[in-house]
Amino acid sequence: MAIDVSLTFPNSGVTGFEVHQVDYRDALNELFELTLDVTSTDAEVDLSGVVGEEIVVELSDEPFLKKVRGIVRRVRQLSAEPTGVSRYEIAVVPPLWLATRGTDHRIFQNLTADDVCKAVAGAYGGRIPAPVSLIASPERPAQEYRVQYGETDFDFMFRALADEGLISYFDHGAGGSDWVLAEETAFTDDGAPRVPFVPPLGTGMGAAGPTVSFIAITSSIETSMVTVRDYDFRKPEYVLEQQAETSQRAFVREATLERYEFLTNKVTAASEKRGAALARQYLEEARSERRTFECHTSFALGAGGRFTVERPPRADVNGQLLVLRSRCSIAEGADGRPVRRHVLVCAPAVDPWRPPRRPKPRIFGTQTAFVVGNKAGVDEIDVDEHGRVKVEFRWDRRDQHEGNPTRFVRVSQGWAGLDYGMVMPPRVNEEVIIAYLDGDPDEPIVVGRLHNAWNVSPLKLPAEKTRSIWKSKTSPGGEGFNQIMMEDKKGEELLELHAHRDNLVTVGANQTVNVGGDQKIHAGGKREDHVEGAVKQDYDTSLTTTVGGPQKTTAKDVTERYASQDTEIDGKRHTKAGAVDEDFASLKTTVKGLHEEEFGTTKLKGGDVGWEVGALDWKTKGLSWTLSGSGYIKAPSFVIDTPEFKVTNAGSHKEVKGAWETVKAAWNERTWHKLAFIGLDMKAVIAETKTFGRSVNIGYQKLDITGFKIDFAAFKMQNNAVNMKTIGTKIDKNAIQMTLVGIFSIA
Structure with missing residues (x-):
């Protein structure tokens, strides 16, 4: 005999099943499953047309759980009887169960857990209805970066829900079995407000309506304090630590039991209050089932439902109860009547309940990824103020080669200190090695770089x-x-430093450069050396300096010392000095062209001076020679051309050798001396000498000297007044030699 349970397939039209047993299992933050034991007289029933189909199971005798809507997960044939009646087992689950069969590797950014659930469910093209959200808190932060790594879609979604302390259950109301998300248990279903407690023996046996026949209490020691700590690299010195402690004790001698958790980038210095909220959430999670009630009831109720027990057997059961887990069974009895076994595990509805967090996949190895920029083909380097980059993983099927495929990822450097270290920001399209903090897929970090066939x-x-x-x-x-x-390479060892543009070297103290072989410095442009201290240059062999353009040296004092110096100037040389003091052991100057010197006043002091020149032409405003010894002039010819010529000699004229062509003179006072002219020819045309007037007027005089020699042993010439006027005088001289023995003065 079948029980009063029916099933229909709205989309397939399959009929003919009779239900003999129903088992229903449900729990908060889990999937419900309804198992049906059915029979069919249709030996050719198409099971493939049933599996995956929507099914509606109606529980007519149940006061609260009247209908369950889901899909057929599995059909298993239990027996095939000769009478043609076959027995089957049909497993019914919510459409959300499909998420247990899909796995993926993908990234979700800046979404809350309920947003993630909607996104994942939406990827099933309507086969999984979006959850009904009863979450009203606007302060819940979106998680910047969340990775599904090899998990089923179901495990990922429900891990995200548990991480944020959200509650999931199914509301089997008139609209069907809706998937509901809630932030607090206060938002859960309140379908059975008050149910009397009726013990299995005694009065009340066979009472009509839903009842509770048995309640078993479980109390356990649980954590009473939770401490969380996190680290924010933006404020590394700041201790991000928060605590949450309960003021309620489950038993008399309950002592403080602390659970300490170190988080990984869940709390930042800017969101420190989030740490306090997480500590409170984890404490509520740890204490959610410190006290539970196992209730045997006459009615079925899904997880998330609430009810109140009237006339409870214990005072601590007084109050509304929240169904945490539900197991309901309806089967045919021996007498044909249905036998119901309903067990509801409940907790006081006033106590906060949080789902236990689910294990997160860990990546304990490394992976590779490619650095991306904000705009593909435009950005070559895209980093934030911390040198972080965004990457694209090879397993990310979005193939998002630009923008924000990930959040900014920190980059390991070879050396990182306070305003010192090595910084080499990864560039766009570089392949990088990714490790994970504590193996957490949500916490990638760049630890290396790789070349490939693209980046050779x-x-x-x-x-x-x-x-x-x-x-x-x-x-x-x-x-x-x-x-x-x-x-x-042996024999070719080389250290090469190449700067494409500028090279700046700063040395705080001393620098020593040792070059064992040759050194060559080439500057294509200008070169400037500035030394604040002294400069010493030692060259053991030779120094060659070649300047293609002008050379300018400016110094306060210059001291140069050479063993020998050879200076050769192809062009002009200009030297300008305030005063020049030169001291030479010997000096030889050779001028191939014109030698021109210009002086204000010139004073020569030294030993003998010997001149050997082709011709000597002096132009001077005045001339005064003072000879401390004898004087000697030797020349093939000698011409003195002057308007006035005066020879003063205090001594005597010893000898003049030569010949006078015509000499006419009158002497007022004279002392004759021997004059010898050797090779002297003097010709005068119009000459007059007036002795007493001491005047010599010469109209024209020509003096040709082919050889002229004056030997002064003792020469004296005294004139009281001499006035010589020369209209025209020409002196041609080939050689003049002067040998001074005594004193020679021309004034």
Whole structure:
């Protein structure tokens, strides 16, 4: 005989099943499952037309759980009887069960858990209805980054719900078996407000209506304090720690039992209150089932339902109860009447209930990903103020090559300290190695870089296997690079530093450069050296300086010391000085062209002076020679051309050798001396000498000297007044030699 339970398939039209037994299991934050034991007289029933179909099970005798709507998960044939009646087992689950059969690797950003559930359910194209949300708190923060990594869609969604302390249950009301999300148990179904307690023996046996016949209490020791701590790299010195402690004790001698949890980027310094909320949530989770009531009832009720027991057997059962887990069974009895076994595990509805958190997948190895920029093909480097980058994982099927496929991911550097360290931001399209903090898929971190067939190595391997290189690239464009290269091939060891543009070297104290071989410095533009202290340059062999353009040296004092110096100037030389003091052991100056000197006043002091020149032409405003010894002039010819010529000699004129063509003179006072002229020819045309007037007037005089020699042993010439006027005088001289023995003065 069948029980009073019917089933229908709204979309397939399959009929002919009789229900003999029903088992219903349900729990908060779980999927319900209804198992039916049915028979059919249709030996050719199409089971493939049943599996996956929507099914409606009506429980006519149940006062509260009257209808369950779901899909057929499985049909199993239990027996095939000769009479043609076959027995089947049909498993009914909510459409959400389909999520247990789908797994994925994907990323959700800036969504709350209920938003995640809606997004995942929506991917099933309507086969999984979106949840009904009873969440009203606007302060619940969206999680910046959440990863489903190899989990079923169901496990991922319900892990997200538990992480945020949200409650999930199914409302089997008139609209069907709706999936409901709630923030507090106060939002759960209140379908059975008051039910009397009727013990199995004694008065009340056979009472009409729903009853509670048995209540068993379970009390247990649970955590009474939760401490959470987190770390925010934006404020590393700040301790993010919060505590939550209960003031209620489940038993008399209950002592403080602390649960400490270190979180991973769940709380930041800017959202410190979130830490207090999580501590409270975890405490409520730990104490949700510290006291439960197992109620045997005459009615079925789904998880999330609430009811109140009238006339409870214990005072602590007084109050509304929340159904945590439900197991209801209806079967045919031996006498043909239905036998009901309903067990509801409840907790006081006034106590907060939080679902236990579900294990998160862990990635204890590493993965690779590619760095992306805000705009593909435009951004070459895209980092935030902390040097973080966004990456695209190979397992991310969105193939989002730009924008925000992930949140910003921190990057490990070779050295990181307070305003010091190594910083090499990953660039767009670089393949990077990803590790995970504590294996958490939500906490990726870049720990390395990789070359691939796209981003090839700057070295030609294996040919350049002895080289190590650190090479960057100009951005944007990539037309230049900076590089440090080390060649370790034996006999060819090399350290190369290449700067594409500028190179700045700053040394705080001393710098020593030792070059064992040659050193060459080439500057394509200007070079400027500034030394605040002293400069010392030692060259053990030679120094060659070649200046293609002008050279200018400015110094306060210059001291130069050479063993020898050879200076050769192809062009002009200009020297300007305030005063010049030169001290030479010997000095030889050779001028191939014109030698021109201009002085204000010139004073020469030294030993003998010997001149050997082709011709000597002096132009001076005045001339005064003072000879401390004898004077000697020797020349093939000698001409003195002057309007006035005066020779003063205090001594005597010893000898003048030569010949006078015509000499006419009158002497007022004279002392004759021997004059010898050797090769002297003097010709005068119009000459007059007036002795007493001491005047010589010469109209024209020509003096040709082919050889002229004056030997003064003792020469004296005294004139009281001499006035010589020369209209025209010409002196041609080939050589003049003056040998001074005594004193020679011309005034």
